[in-house]
Amino acid sequence: xxxxxxxxxxxxxxxxxxxxxxxxxxxxxxxxxxxxxxxxxxxxxxxxxxxxxxxxxxxxxxxxxxxxxxxxxxxxxxxxxxxxxxxxxxxxxxxxxxxxxxxxxxxxxxxxxxxxxxxxxxxxxxxxxxxxxxxxxxxxxxxxxxxxxxxxxxxxxxxxxxxxxxxxxxxxxxxxxxxxxxxxxxxxxxxxxxxxxxxxxxxxxxxxxxxxxxxxxxxxxxxxxxxxxxxxxxxxxxxxxxxxxxxxxxxxxxxxxxxxxxxxxxxxxxxxxxxxxxxxxxxxxx
Amino acid sequence: xxxxxxxxxxxxxxxxxxxxxxxxxxxxxxxxxxxxxxxxxxxxxxxxxxxxxxxxxxxxxxxxxxxxxxxxxxxxxxxxxxxxxxxxxxxxxxxxxxxxxxxxxxxxxxxxxxxxxxxxxxxxxxxxxxxxxxxxxxxxxxxxxxxxxxxxxxxxxxxxxxxxxxxxxxxxxxxxxxxxxxxxxxxxxxxxxxxxxxxxxxxxxxxxxxxxxxxxxxxxxxxxxxxxxxxxxxxxxxxxxxxxxxxxxxxxxxxxxxxxxxxxxxxxxxxxxxxxxxxxxxxxxxxxxxxxxxxxxxxxxxxxxxxxxxxxxxxxxxxxxxxxxxxxxx
Numbered sequence: 306x307x308x309x310x311x312x313x314x315x316x317x318x319x320x321x322x323x324x325x326x327x328x329x330x331x332x333x334x335x336x337x338x339x340x341x342x343x344x345x346x347x348x349x350x351x352x353x354x355x356x357x358x359x360x361x362x363x364x365x366x367x368x369x370x371x372x373x374x375x376x377x378x379x380x381x382x383x384x385x386x387x388x389x390x391x392x393x394x395x396x397x398x399x400x401x402x403x404x405x406x407x408x409x410x411x412x413x414x415x416x417x418x419x420x421x422x423x424x425x426x427x428x429x430x431x432x433x434x435x436x437x438x439x440x441x442x443x444x445x446x447x448x449x450x451x452x453x454x455x456x457x458x459x460x461x462x463x464x465x466x467x468x469x470x471x472x473x474x475x476x477x478x479x480x481x482x483x484x485x486x487x488x489x490x491x492x493x494x495x496x497x498x499x500x501x502x503x504x505x506x507x508x509x510x511x512x513x514x515x516x517x518x519x520x521x522x523x524x525x526x527x528x529x530x531x532x533x534x535x536x537x538x539x540x541x542x543x544x545x546x547x548x549x550x551x552x553x554x555x556x557x558x559x560x561x562x563x564x565x566x567x568x569x570x571x572x573x574x575x576x577x578x579x580x581x582x583x584x585x586x587x588x589x590x591x
Numbered sequence: 592x593x594x595x596x597x598x599x600x601x602x603x604x605x606x607x608x609x610x611x612x613x614x615x616x617x618x619x620x621x622x623x624x625x626x627x628x629x630x631x632x633x634x635x636x637x638x639x640x641x642x643x644x645x646x647x648x649x650x651x652x653x654x655x656x657x658x659x660x661x662x663x664x665x666x667x668x669x670x671x672x673x674x675x676x677x678x679x680x681x682x683x684x685x686x687x688x689x690x691x692x693x694x695x696x697x698x699x700x701x702x703x704x705x706x707x708x709x710x711x712x713x714x715x716x717x718x719x720x721x722x723x724x725x726x727x728x729x730x731x732x733x734x735x736x737x738x739x740x741x742x743x744x745x746x747x748x749x750x751x752x753x754x755x756x757x758x759x760x761x762x763x764x765x766x767x768x769x770x771x772x773x774x775x776x777x778x779x780x781x782x783x784x785x786x787x788x789x790x791x792x793x794x795x796x797x798x799x800x801x802x803x804x805x806x807x808x809x810x811x812x813x814x815x816x817x818x819x820x821x822x823x824x825x826x827x828x829x830x831x832x833x834x835x836x837x838x839x840x841x842x843x844x845x846x847x848x849x850x851x852x853x854x855x856x857x858x859x860x861x862x863x864x865x866x867x868x869x870x871x872x873x874x875x876x877x878x879x880x881x882x883x884x885x886x887x888x889x890x891x892x893x894x895x896x897x898x899x900x901x902x903x904x905x906x907x908x909x910x911x912x913x914x915x916x917x918x919x920x921x
Contacts (some may be wrong), residue, residue: 313713315777316706316744320697323664329694337682418725419678423739426642426672427695428664586644 326429330437331444338407338441347406348448351399355453358392359460366464384461384469386552389476392454393548397487400446401516407445408495409508411438416503416583425586435496435580442492451484479551487544490572494540497576500583516541533559537568544569595620596747596779597641601650604633604640611636613803614650621812623773625794626783627894632800634783635675638749642672654747668697671745673736675752675783679724685711685735686720689742696743703742710738714768730761737768741778748772749781754789762789769793787894799894807894820860824869825882827854833876840872 338344364370365384415421424434458477462470494515499508519538526535536542536558546565549556558565597619604612612633626634639645641652643663652659654666680688686707693703711720714734719727724735733753740748750769754762770793773780784790790797795812798805826834838848838856847859858869873880 313741313772313775313777314744315746316698316702318702319699320668321694321699323697326695326697329691333683333687333691336687414682415680418680419674419676420680422642422644422672422674423678423680423692424695425644426667426670426674427692427743428667428697429695586642587639 323428327433327437327440330424330429330434331440334411334438334441335444337410338445341407344403344407347399347403351396351403351449352453354395354399355392355457358388358457362457362461362464366461384465385473386476386479387554389454389458389480390548390552390554392457393450393480393483393487393552394545396450396453397484397544400449400488400491403445403449404442404491404495405509405512408442408492408512409499409505411441411499412496412584413499413503413505413508416500421584422586431581431584435584438496439492442495443488446488446491447484450488451481454480454484476552479548483544483548483551486547486569490540490544490569493573493576493580497579497583500580527559536560537564537571540569540572543572595653596624596655597781598653598656599650600652602637602640602647602652603649604636604645605648606636606645611645611803612640615803615805616650617798617805617808619796619798621779621794621796621810622776623769623780623782623794623796625790625797626781626800627787627790627797628785628800630785631802633803634785634800635751636803637800638672638751638781638783641749642667642670669746671740671743671748671778673740673748673750673753675755677732678736679732682723682725684721685716685724685727685738688724688735689739692739693742696745698743706742706744710742711735713741714738715764729756730758733757733761733765737765741772745778747779747781749783751783752785753782754784754786766792820862820885822858822860822866822869823851823882823884824856824858824880825854826856826873827879827881829876829878833878837872837876837878840876841869844868844872 362384415424421434425431455477458480462473495508495512498511498515499505502508502511519540520542523535523537523539523542526538527533528535536546537560542558543565546556546558546560546562547569548554550562550565560568595618597617599615599617602612602615603610615637626637628634636645640647641654641659643659643666647660655669657665657669659666680691683691686704689707689710690700690703693706694700698706708717708720711717714737716731716734716738719731724732727735733756737750737753740750753769754765757765766789769780769782772778773793780793782790782793791811795810797807797809797811799807799809826837829837834850834854834856838850841856841858842848844864845861846864849857851857860866869883870880
């Protein structure tokens with residue numbers, strides 16, 4: 306039908322595959338996210354630290370270059386688990402800021418504009434909707450965390466040679482696993498908070514609050530009651546404990562690695578439960 | 592796919608502690624089906640249950656033969672839905688919004704874009720299609736909602752209160768569009784409304800709901816074809832007994848009669864009964880026929896009668912009856 310005819314006609318053509326339908330949500334959300342100039346500037350700024358790390362790796366593998374300047378750097382330029390842990394800690398902070406900025410804009414407008422019935426009256430499940438939105442954050446945050454992390458690991462492996470790689474291959478899996486864990490938790494918290502409050506600004510504040518308030522409250526509980534259980538509500542400390550274990554760095558926290566994993570799992574369960582309650586075509590008032 | 596559009600079998604829906612729909616049974620085949628009822632009757636809940644938004648407590652519902660619980664995605668592929676309330680993605684332009692909706696329905700991206708433009712032109716938003724939907728007026732938003740409901744070429748379009756909040760001109764435009772869509776014979780339409788006029792103008796079949804139950808089913812199309820004459824007379828000059836005897840005498844001619852108020856008698860006359868018989872019967876009883884209006888049994892009459900009726904408890908919707916009140920006084 307040509308536009309000028311202005312008549313209705315049905316559609317009998319081919320349909321796209323059902324399994325990839327959630328990527329349409331990702332595509333349009335992605336388009337919306339990149340509509341803001343801030344994001345591009347921020348992503349560029351986030352590249353500086355990995356570039357610095359790449360330069361550091363180059364120097365660490367070219368100590369002869371430093372010795373020309375009478376610098377004995379052999380002790381403090383070792384590329385090991387601690388180096389990559391530091392890299393991940395810095396990049397995860399950027400990821401955290403980015404999540405608080407763009408996360409609420411993914412779900413809250415759909416809820417506040419009552420847009421969900423329009424999604425779910427089509428062959429799209431609630432899980433696919435959440436997966437589509439989750440993918441936006443996952444892809445963006447991956448670009449800040451494990452993708453540059455693995456690139457740095459690759460650079461180091463290529464410069465240091467087979468012997469270093471055979472001893473430190475586990476760092477690659479730690480980078481990936483640690484990043485994916487952080488990215489997943491951040492994404493779930495962002496989606497759950499914005500689904501809960503349905504208001505972009507409040508959701509941003511809440512995402513920041515989950516970590517800051519959790520840390521503050523956890524420290525207060527530990528201090529007042531002289532226990533370590535307060536750490537269980539401090540998501541940032543929990544992830545730090547898991548990362549330290551993954552990267553083989555010792556860290557005293559008072560709670561075991563198993564407890565940290567369970568607490569993080571608890572965070573995920575709470576977020577998924579919240580999403581399950583809120584991401585519905587219609588909310589039933591009981 | 593069967594020719595049955597919607598089939599309900601003892602459908603019950605319970606939300607929280609409330610029974611919203613109770614034992615609904617109906618088979619609807621019409622090209623345009625009206626769901627009528629006062630606010631809170633369960634019209635929107637029925638639609639939401641057909642779309643799989645609300646879980647069915649007991650019984651079953653089928654759309655084009657597909658079970659709403661088992662084949663939810665198949666049904667959603669065939670349906671276009673225009674919700675009652677404001678429902679959009681505010682920051683998107685109308686074209687992008689419709690393209691996304693079409694893609695979510697399974698259309699390839701290029702086709703979805705083409706149809707998004709077409710649908711917006713079709714509903715009269717062609718010139719405003721690049722504007723964010725959030726900046727639209729209420730009437731434009733209603734049209735955008737209609738456009739998103741038809742953009743993927745569904746076989747069944749469910750319109751939930753499509754004329755809500757529209758001024759008379761916009762309402763006329765909306766009704767005209769719905770009629771045009773019906774005239775294409777490419778889709779079935781379910782129109783859910785509490786406005787009798789909208790349903791009467793558009794629909795062939797009407798299901799009237801009250802307190803979560805079906806209280807009346809009417810095939811307006813059959814009634815229109817029935818070729819019966821509906822006469823309303825106002826009697827004077829006699830006692831109630833005399834009026835009652837007149838009604839019985841008229842019924843003796845093969846007419847259906849019902850008193851619609853004091854001294855007001857509604858008569859359904861078969862085509863072979865001559866009008867002069869009424870005058871003869873009235874004169875024989877010394878009755879005066881003060882007002883005599885030819886009229887149809889309008890949907891308003893049907894609706895008001897249905898609101899006073901007990902819900903239909905039987906398992907099947909009764910066959911269409913032009914005037915289902917028995918002879919005699921109400």
